[in-house]
Amino acid sequence: MGGQDRRGEDPPRRRAEGPHGSPPATIRHTYRGDLQIDLVAPDGSLYRLKSSSNGDSADDVVATYTVNASSQTANGTWRLQVYDRYSGDTGRIDSWGLQF
Numbered sequence: 001m002g003g004q005d006r007r008g009e010d011p012p013r014r015r016a017e018g019p020h021g022s023p024p025a026t027i028r029h030t031y032r033g034d035l036q037i038d039l040v041a042p043d044g045s046l047y048r049l050k051s052s053s054n055g056d057s058a059d060d061v062v063a064t065y066t067v068n069a070s071s072q073t074a075n076g077t078w079r080l081q082v083y084d085r086y087s088g089d090t091g092r093i094d095s096w097g098l099q100f
């Protein structure tokens with residue numbers, strides 16, 4: 001920005017560009033309906049990407065999710081939080097990422 005400070009304005013901060021962040025995720029699992037997936041923003045805000053659903057017996061989550069993260073600063077630590085809500089089948093996060 002440069003220029004002069006203007007009283008009463010917040011300092012410029014980097015924000016997520018545009019309204020969307022898109023984390024592509026690959027999670028290997030033998031019963032993906034067990035899984036609840038949230039994106040956790042640097043300030044701790046949760047964005048629900050996927051709810052568990054006990055009727056979804058397919059394997060693996062390979063998906064790209066779009067959330068409205070326009071109120072968040074992009075800088076900081078973003079986490080993918082996955083809960084396996086049912087006993088039995090298990091899995092692991094293979095990869096995930098973020099695009100702004």
Ligand SMILES: [Ca+2]
Nearest residue numbers: 086087088089
């Ligand atoms: Ca399970």
